Amino acid sequence: MADTKEFVEADNAEAIITRIEHKSRKIESLLKQFKPVEALKTALEGSPPNTRDERCKSANWLVVHRAIMAIKDVDGMFSSLDPEYYDILMKYLYRGLSTGDRPTCDQCLRIHEKLTEKAGLGCILRALADTANTV
């Protein structure tokens, strides 16, 4: 029973990786067209990957990280980012902060400040309290 479950999980992981690769190409093309917010939305779409596979999570984080780092105008981003993305974006900001990488942390903190203003402390609570859907 456990074996089949693991097998399904692995099979599923391949499908998720393929999807993330596809997403990555789409984001690159959006970034070339100077649409960073669209790229971020695309990156957050289908996140977190509904799996416990760390490989999928890392792959998805790389994609989201690429989109987050491309954001130049934070205020402008929030004017066109819908509230439904706030909770998942907050989770990735905390993942970014946990890397300890200087430029990533700088960018994440900048967005975090504005996001907290927009979405309140409840958004942070939801990011921290969710142990099931980790990113």
Place this chain on the structure above:
Amino acid sequence: MAAIAVHQLAQCITCHAWSPDHSMIALCPNSNEVHIYKLSQDKWERVHVLQKHDQIVSGIDWSARSNRIVTASHDRNSYVWNQEGPEWVPTLVILRLNRAALCVQWSPRENKFAVGSGAKTVCICYYEQDNNWWVSKLIRKRHDSSVTSVAWHPNDILLATTSTDGKCRVFSTFIKGVDTRDSKAGSSSDSKFGEQIIQLDLSFSWAFGVKWSPSGNTLAYVGHNSMIYFVDDVGPSPLAQNVAFRDLPLRDILFVSEKMVIGVGFDCNPMVFGADERGIWSFVRFLGERKLSFSGSKYGSQFSEAFGKFYGQSKIGASNDGTDPSRSRGVIHENCINCIASLGEVSSSRTTRFSTSGLDGRVVIWDLQNQEDLSQYLC
């Protein structure tokens, strides 16, 4: 102003309950005692101290018809207190727990009470006439973590629980000889004791503060992730709504009508949730008015400017008093609110008055009369 009275009755209050006529309040001042205060000439006077527990009292409930108090404590025991003359006489209820009791609630007919515990169990206690003894029947192996809150359905059979495993569950508590098979209760009365009717898997973090609406049609509970959950048609195909809000999580809730819920918790300011005519629940506003200015721009209040002035004034006043201005945000409670109790008629399906108590040791009485914008939810 929605808050009509503020009473500082202790350093810190873990829970409180009202006497049937609302003239007396029983509260636990974060100790092993229960203090009963009576209002006489606009002053609260301590009339009784119930001393029997060894550790902090975590739950108090005062039955409306039979005038009995039940207390639950971290010492793993419960007492039922009967008033005999001027004295409150305790009867020990052996719950058979190996962890703290966390919450307690009388059933609507007051023939049973439920105790949630840290032992991952719920005790259903009932009185056995023959032995002159309260018997505790356990619902075991159903919860994966501490039971934080229990709530009785108006039919006296169904019990909802929330737990720190993030789930909300509904059980049948039918006890032979205590409950009668009632055609009115429908299919729920066919279930055996301890049978799980439904498990709601909406929250991914600790769940608290479960309540049924006055009719028993809607179930609501909160998560520690700043969410509140509303469930209609509790049964084989429930309809669930998740409402996320932008502030700190809630600890307890109260249905003041079928379409309105008051939530209290770490934000120190009661929140109002309402259902529109389609039955869609949403956050309406804070009850403590000054906080409105704080987030006024977000909720688009046209009065936000005027309230902003009040807010500014109150902040200055607070800092002059030497209190920490970051904590006193111009609201009535200065710390987490962990208990809310109705002050309405028992039989009524709606109430406008209720009380809150919290870690700041205050009991605040609120009245929703004269809150015009909320009246649509109160009918």
